[in-house]
Amino acid sequence: MKETDEFSILKEFFLDLGNQFHDSSDLLIGPGDDAGLFSEKNKELIFSTDVSVSGVHFLENLEPNKIAFRSCVVAASDIAACGGSLKWISISLVLATQDKSWIEDFARGIIEFVNTYKVPVLGGDLAKGKECSVSVGVCGSIDKDNFMSRAGAQSEDDIYVTGTLGDAYLGLNFLKENRYLNDHEITYTNKYLKPKIEFEFAKELSLIANSCIDLSDGLLGDLNHICEQSKLGANLFLEEIPFSGTYDRALTWGDDYELCFSLPPSKEKDLNQLIAKYSIKATKIGVMKEGNKVEVFDNEKEIHFDQAGYNHFNE
Amino acid sequence: MKETDEFSILKEFFLDLGNQFHDSSDLLIGPGDDAGLFSEKNKELIFSTDVSVSGVHFLENLEPNKIAFRSCVVAASDIAACGGSLKWISISLVLATQDKSWIEDFARGIIEFVNTYKVPVLGGDLAKGKECSVSVGVCGSIDKDNFMSRAGAQSEDDIYVTGTLGDAYLGLNFLKENRYLNDHEITYTNKYLKPKIEFEFAKELSLIANSCIDLSDGLLGDLNHICEQSKLGANLFLEEIPFSGTYDRALTWGDDYELCFSLPPSKEKDLNQLIAKYSIKATKIGVMKEGNKVEVFDNEKEIHFDQAGYNHFNE
Numbered sequence: 001m002k003e004t005d006e007f008s009i010l011k012e013f014f015l016d017l018g019n020q021f022h023d024s025s026d027l028l029i030g031p032g033d034d035a036g037l038f039s040e041k042n043k044e045l046i047f048s049t050d051v052s053v054s055g056v057h058f059l060e061n062l063e064p065n066k067i068a069f070r071s072c073v074v075a076a077s078d079i080a081a082c083g084g085s086l087k088w089i090s091i092s093l094v095l096a097t098q099d100k101s102w103i104e105d106f107a108r109g110i111i112e113f114v115n116t117y118k119v120p121v122l123g124g125d126l127a128k129g130k131e132c133s134v135s136v137g138v139c140g141s142i143d144k145d146n147f148m149s150r151a152g153a154q155s156e157d158d159i160y161v162t163g164t165l166g167d168a169y170l171g172l173n174f175l176k177e178n179r180y181l182n183d184h185e186i187t188y189t190n191k192y193l194k195p196k197i198e199f200e201f202a203k204e205l206s207l208i209a210n211s212c213i214d215l216s217d218g219l220l221g222d223l224n225h226i227c228e229q230s231k232l233g234a235n236l237f238l239e240e241i242p243f244s245g246t247y248d249r250a251l252t253w254g255d256d257y258e259l260c261f262s263l264p265p266s267k268e269k270d271l272n273q274l275i276a277k278y279s280i281k282a283t284k285i286g287v288m289k290e291g292n293k294v295e296v297f298d299n300e301k302e303i304h305f306d307q308a309g310y311n312h313f314n315e
Numbered sequence: 316m317k318e319t320d321e322f323s324i325l326k327e328f329f330l331d332l333g334n335q336f337h338d339s340s341d342l343l344i345g346p347g348d349d350a351g352l353f354s355e356k357n358k359e360l361i362f363s364t365d366v367s368v369s370g371v372h373f374l375e376n377l378e379p380n381k382i383a384f385r386s387c388v389v390a391a392s393d394i395a396a397c398g399g400s401l402k403w404i405s406i407s408l409v410l411a412t413q414d415k416s417w418i419e420d421f422a423r424g425i426i427e428f429v430n431t432y433k434v435p436v437l438g439g440d441l442a443k444g445k446e447c448s449v450s451v452g453v454c455g456s457i458d459k460d461n462f463m464s465r466a467g468a469q470s471e472d473d474i475y476v477t478g479t480l481g482d483a484y485l486g487l488n489f490l491k492e493n494r495y496l497n498d499h500e501i502t503y504t505n506k507y508l509k510p511k512i513e514f515e516f517a518k519e520l521s522l523i524a525n526s527c528i529d530l531s532d533g534l535l536g537d538l539n540h541i542c543e544q545s546k547l548g549a550n551l552f553l554e555e556i557p558f559s560g561t562y563d564r565a566l567t568w569g570d571d572y573e574l575c576f577s578l579p580p581s582k583e584k585d586l587n588q589l590i591a592k593y594s595i596k597a598t599k600i601g602v603m604k605e606g607n608k609v610e611v612f613d614n615e616k617e618i619h620f621d622q623a624g625y626n627h628f629n630e
Contacts, residue, residue, distance in 0.1 A: 007540075028359065028459060029462065029464065032465070032544065033397070033464055033465050033466070033544075034363060034393040034394075034396040034397050034463075034465065034527075034528060034529065035361035035362060035363035035393050035394060035396075035397050035399070035453075035455070036361065036362050036363065037359055037360070037361050037397075037457070037459060037462055038359065038360050038361075038362070039359045039360065039459070040355065040356075040360065041355075041356045041357075042356075044343065044352055044353065044354045045352070045353050045354065045355065045360075046350035046351065046352050046353075047350060047351050047353070047405060047437055047438065047452070047454070048349060048350035048351065048438060049405050049407050049438065049439060049440050049450070049452055050407075050440050051407040051408075051409060051440045051441075051442050051450065052442075053409055053442050053443070053444040054444075055444075055445075056442060056443060056444060057442065078349040078350045079349075079350060081349040081350075082348070082349050082350045082352075084350070090362060090364050090452065092364050092365075092366040092407070092450040093366075094366060094368055094448055122362055123362065123363060123364065124364060125364050125365050125366045125450070126366075127366050127367075127368045127371060127372065127448075128368070128371060129368040129369075129370075129371060129446055129448060130370075130445060130446050131444055131445045131446055133409055133442075133444060133448060135364070135366065135407040135440070135450035137362070137364055137405065137452045138350075139362070140350070142352070144343060144352060144354070147344065147352055148349075149344065149348050150347070150348050150349065151348070212349075213349060214349065225322075229347065229348075
């Protein structure tokens with residue numbers, strides 16, 4: 001067998017990533033067997049998967065460690081959006097190279113992720129292909145009564161968003177320019193490359209919010225999922241929305257991985273306590289209402305958008 | 316938004332696959348939210364993922380429903396290899412086409428799988444790319460004391476294999492000939508396209524076997540994983556091994572998804588009862604022993620192989 005075969009790659013670079021977190025995640029058997037073995041007898045479990053494709057979800061020339069880290073973050077973000085605690089991740093990697101330094105740098109990004117969020121890698125798979133893609137599975141634990149569904153919004157709920165929308169889009173464009181970036185510009189590229197997932201905040205938020213979604217495809221498209229599944233409409237007030245760059249990109253591009261959630265007005269005080277406790281920026285930007293679509297108003301005048309959310313089948 | 320975008324595709328073809336099995340799988344929330352919600356409070360859980368890439372794991376011109384079915388089977392096979400019961404599957408699909416009839420036929424293969432094995436689809440993801448790949452996550456339940464590990468083999472265990480090795484390789488080659496196939500030939504292509512997973516047999520086998528692996532990469536390579544992890548060697552007797560075609564391909568190609576397991580000689584009677592109960596063909600082909608490699612003997616003369624197992628990084 002060649003040195004660079006599947007099993008030697010797995011053994012050399014991917015065998016024990018995050019194994020210091022096996023106990024805290026109730027992981028009994030990690031990578032290396034037919035399946036990973038784990039346990040969760042007191043709570044319910046949630047699972048989600050996200051696939052990131054070269055040239056679609058990340059720039060083809062992006063450093064491998066950044067591809068790896070971001071692929072994990074965008075998948076794990078779904079666990080926070082439900083209010084869960086991240087338990088483990090699993091990685092299916094289609095490699096378009098056999099360059100060991102590329103693979104080693106990719107593994108470095110995984111290690112950075114598992115150390116940041118203190119979870120183990122349960123397992124994964126490795127294959128060669130013509131284009132690189134990374135499919136990350138994420139598993140979390142949750143009390144089912146606290147699951148923040150997209151279907152739970154109520155009419156008259158206030159709509160909130162965390163952070164500032166559009167930062168990631170600006171960061172992505174700085175990266176595309178492929179030049180030396182100053183510190184100011186790097187704060188934006190970091191928003192794109194390393195969105196921060198606020199698991200602890202989201203977990204407490206799940207006790208008071210009625211619905212929640214993470215903003216992967218843009219506020220308008222993602223809030224529309226809440227509307228569809230909650231059988232409601234939403235009014236957004238542009239003057240309230242914190243954004244960078246132009247409002248149309250900030251509201252439709254996505255990649256911010258901030259949370260958008262709906263909250264009964266009676267819970268505003270509880271939210272403010274959470275905001276203070278976790279030093280989170282969360283802004284009231286609109287209200288859920290009867291209806292079936294998202295309407296955006298700029299000082300009472302309705303604004304129309306060409307496209308509601310990022311859709312890579314349109315690119 | 317275009318009609319063929321991600322969300323309309325998901326809604327049209329992938330929304331409720333296997334939802335009649337939500338209750339039997341303790342699945343509380345299926346596809347459509349940020350994550351799927353499920354429960355398993357009495358047993359432990361196992362998870363595995365397998366990625367199948369066009370042109371590597373399946374022929375580029377294979378019908379989409381066959382790509383889908385086979386991708387699910389090869390992933391789910393890992394659950395049987397541990398002795399677990401399949402609970403749900405999750406599918407990340409990278410689409411190289413926007414042809415609706417292709418997608419619809421792919422979904423048909425998923426439906427055939429979930430109906431055959433009576434499990435729901437928990438969720439998944441969809442992206443476009445230059446080449447088709449399917450990453451399937453599979454989750455099963457198990458009692459941790461019965462987990463059939465690759466690391467559990469004992470010296471003097473007998474080594475068994477189910478079915479007949481090499482059938483899948485012959486079937487794959489019939490498919491490559493791209494011509495009308497007769498019924499005899501189709502029995503081989505079915506071994507490649509639709510290996511049958513014997514979950515119930517494997518579950519009972521887990522009570523008596525010391526180690527087990529499913530044969531994805533060929534008997535020699537896969538048994539070598541058992542040897543490495545059990546810190547043992549193995550002697551195989553070629554005259555005992557049931558195979559089709561040539562022995563070198565049958566022992567090194569893989570794709571058969573039969574089970575190879577090691578059993579204490581004292582459990583042979585129990586195994587024979589299981590074999591009769593489930594009408595399984597299982598053949599004693601060798602013995603575990605002290606050492607660190609797999610040795611194959613043809614009437615006491617050792618045979619050497621160029622390659623121990625299928626390794627797609629060598630192709």
